[in-house]
Amino acid sequence: MNSLQVLFIKEFRESWRSFKFVWIPLVFLLLGVSDPLMNYFMEDILQAVGNMPEGFQMLFPELKPLDLLMASTGQFQLIGVIVLIAVYIGTISRERSSGTATLIYIRPVSSTSLFISKWSVAALVAVLSAVLGYAGSIYYTSVLYGSISAQAAIAMIATYAIWLLFVMSLTVALSAAFSTGVAATIAIIVIPLGGMIDSLIGSFWSISPWKLVNYGVLLVGDKGLNDYYWKTLAVTICLTIICIVAGIWATRYNRSRTKV
Amino acid sequence: MSLLKVEALTKKFGSKRSVDELSFTLQPNTATALIGPNGAGKTTAMSMITGLLQPSSGAVTLEGNSDIRKHIGFLPQYPKFYSWLTALEYVEMTARLSGIPARDAKKRSETVLEYVGLGKDMKRLTSTFSGGMKQRLGIAQAIVHNPKLLLLDEPVSALDPIGRAEVMELLKELQKETTILYSTHILHDAEKMTDQVLFMKEGKLVEQGTLLEIQQRYANPRYSIVFAYEPEAEAFAQSYNDRAVREGSVVTLPINEQLPTMKALMTLLSSSRYEIIKVERESASLDQIFMKVAGVGEFATSTVH
Numbered sequence: 001m002n003s004l005q006v007l008f009i010k011e012f013r014e015s016w017r018s019f020k021f022v023w024i025p026l027v028f029l030l031l032g033v034s035d036p037l038m039n040y041f042m043e044d045i046l047q048a049v050g051n052m053p054e055g056f057q058m059l060f061p062e063l064k065p066l067d068l069l070m071a072s073t074g075q076f077q078l079i080g081v082i083v084l085i086a087v088y089i090g091t092i093s094r095e096r097s098s099g100t101a102t103l104i105y106i107r108p109v110s111s112t113s114l115f116i117s118k119w120s121v122a123a124l125v126a127v128l129s130a131v132l133g134y135a136g137s138i139y140y141t142s143v144l145y146g147s148i149s150a151q152a153a154i155a156m157i158a159t160y161a162i163w164l165l166f167v168m169s170l171t172v173a174l175s176a177a178f179s180t181g182v183a184a185t186i187a188i189i190v191i192p193l194g195g196m197i198d199s200l201i202g203s204f205w206s207i208s209p210w211k212l213v214n215y216g217v218l219l220v221g222d223k224g225l226n227d228y229y230w231k232t233l234a235v236t237i238c239l240t241i242i243c244i245v246a247g248i249w250a251t252r253y254n255r256s257r258t259k260v
Numbered sequence: 261m262s263l264l265k266v267e268a269l270t271k272k273f274g275s276k277r278s279v280d281e282l283s284f285t286l287q288p289n290t291a292t293a294l295i296g297p298n299g300a301g302k303t304t305a306m307s308m309i310t311g312l313l314q315p316s317s318g319a320v321t322l323e324g325n326s327d328i329r330k331h332i333g334f335l336p337q338y339p340k341f342y343s344w345l346t347a348l349e350y351v352e353m354t355a356r357l358s359g360i361p362a363r364d365a366k367k368r369s370e371t372v373l374e375y376v377g378l379g380k381d382m383k384r385l386t387s388t389f390s391g392g393m394k395q396r397l398g399i400a401q402a403i404v405h406n407p408k409l410l411l412l413d414e415p416v417s418a419l420d421p422i423g424r425a426e427v428m429e430l431l432k433e434l435q436k437e438t439t440i441l442y443s444t445h446i447l448h449d450a451e452k453m454t455d456q457v458l459f460m461k462e463g464k465l466v467e468q469g470t471l472l473e474i475q476q477r478y479a480n481p482r483y484s485i486v487f488a489y490e491p492e493a494e495a496f497a498q499s500y501n502d503r504a505v506r507e508g509s510v511v512t513l514p515i516n517e518q519l520p521t522m523k524a525l526m527t528l529l530s531s532s533r534y535e536i537i538k539v540e541r542e543s544a545s546l547d548q549i550f551m552k553v554a555g556v557g558e559f560a561t562s563t564v565h
Contacts, residue, residue, distance in 0.1 A: 013349070108330050
């Protein structure tokens with residue numbers, strides 16, 4: 001797989017030289033630390049900002065580590081995932097429309113190498129972001145709210161990383177299949193809106209990729225392993241593989257759409 | 261034994277045939293110009309030969325082989341490079357993708373970049389390159405793997421006269437070692453470097469041959485005589501019946517068996533009583549031939565004066 005290696009280096013350089021390996025994980029880190037810190041210092045912040053009426057009393061809920069990890073995860077899901085989608089949704093389609101792909105496509109390069117090189121770099125950035133984001137969140141949560149078992153934390157991060165692998169495989173596959181605009185629309189509908197639908201009426205079913213994140217965070221809690229965790233994980237991994245296969249096929253099918 | 265064989269290549273977009281039953285062969289170490297007006301299907305034909313575009317029907321074979329990607333170099337009309345790579349990194353990447361082993365790729369890339377005149381700039385990012393430099397880089401990536409066939413889509417149209425001359429010079433050098441097929445709508449470029457001309461119009465191959473052959477076929481040589489007085493011109497034209505064309509005091513006479521040489525015409529005219537201002541031998545210019553083959557008929561003849 002000589003061409004995969006060459007293309008991987010090319011993609012890696014792209015993400016490295018445009019600082020994607022730095023700023024996207026930093027976004028996740030900021031999102032991760034914001035909830036534990038904000039919640040802990042909320043009372044101080046409100047007092048410092050002032051303008052509270054005399055004798056005003058506020059009741060703050062007693063937060064457990066799990067609640068804060070849930071909150072951080074919500075941030076990742078709402079903002080972090082959209083950042084990742086927005087950055088990588090054009091990874092193939094934009095190369096086609098600008099014509100930079102032309103000089104690659106005329107060479108004896110397999111669609112598998114083309115797709116996997118794109119996906120693996122996007123996945124690398126995503127996993128790095130998940131690790132850094134959760135590291136920040138777990139650090140402040142454990143310092144301010146109570147300890148978290150290392151084993152459970154690793155399991156949670158790994159679960160979230162697998163979810164992000166699914167998100168990135170869908171993103172890159174959509175980029176291979178459609179133009180940037182169409183791909184972005186579909187990705188935004190499927191991932192964040194799908195998550196909303198799943199949380200609104202998701203009580204009717206127990207297995208969906210969107211639930212995987214929730215089950216992953218629950219690993220840290222007292223109840224631990226959810227009954228449906230493994231099935232959900234398996235479904236997500238299957239969907240990831242389906243996305244990759246479809247993406248490779250779309251890359252091959254759309255070769256001629258590159259601008260000459 | 262021909263190098264490239266294109267057989268009945270056709271591309272349909274809906275009901276429109278962008279390329280229609282295109283067939284030709286290329287001999288090794290020749291340069292062939294694919295000529296035609298904009299929209300004639302040159303780029304579509306090129307895309308099919310490179311394998312980017314799947315033909316609706318027909319076949320392209322290189323030495324009998326249908327997977328030709330390893331043996332071709334391609335330069336699109338507007339080559340686009342990754343802005344975050346340096347010229348050397350870019351050419352090295354394309355060399356390796358074309359199957360050059362890693363240990364040779366860098367050395368080979370440096371040699372090629374030196375050759376196209378980018379030796380000093382090979383460590384710069386491609387985004388800082390000017391149009392002419394990008395065209396050279398495009399040539400570098402097209403020749404780095406020593407392809408048997410070099411396909412160039414409008415290699416010089418976007419360049420200024422200096423860049424154009426330099427690139428043509430480069431291509432002439434390359435022609436000694438490889439087979440070149442390039443498209444252009446500028447016949448003067450074709451004149452500088454060509455063994456064969458393929459003329460496309462509305463997706464079809466309408467003319468084929470050496471440039472000299474085509475020039476002779478369409479030259480339509482004639483004499484143009486400017487008379488001092490219009491009545492004399494009229495009288496002279498009448499003596500040739502409908503073969504002479506008169507416009508004011510200018511008469512055009514086709515060159516034929518009766519008037520093969522200028523000397524014959526001069527003898528004829530000097531023995532007459534007409535007052536002559538100018539006698540000239542004319543033939544169609546390359547541009548006029550282009551228009552004639554492209555089917556802009558009336559325009560081609562009315563401008564011949």
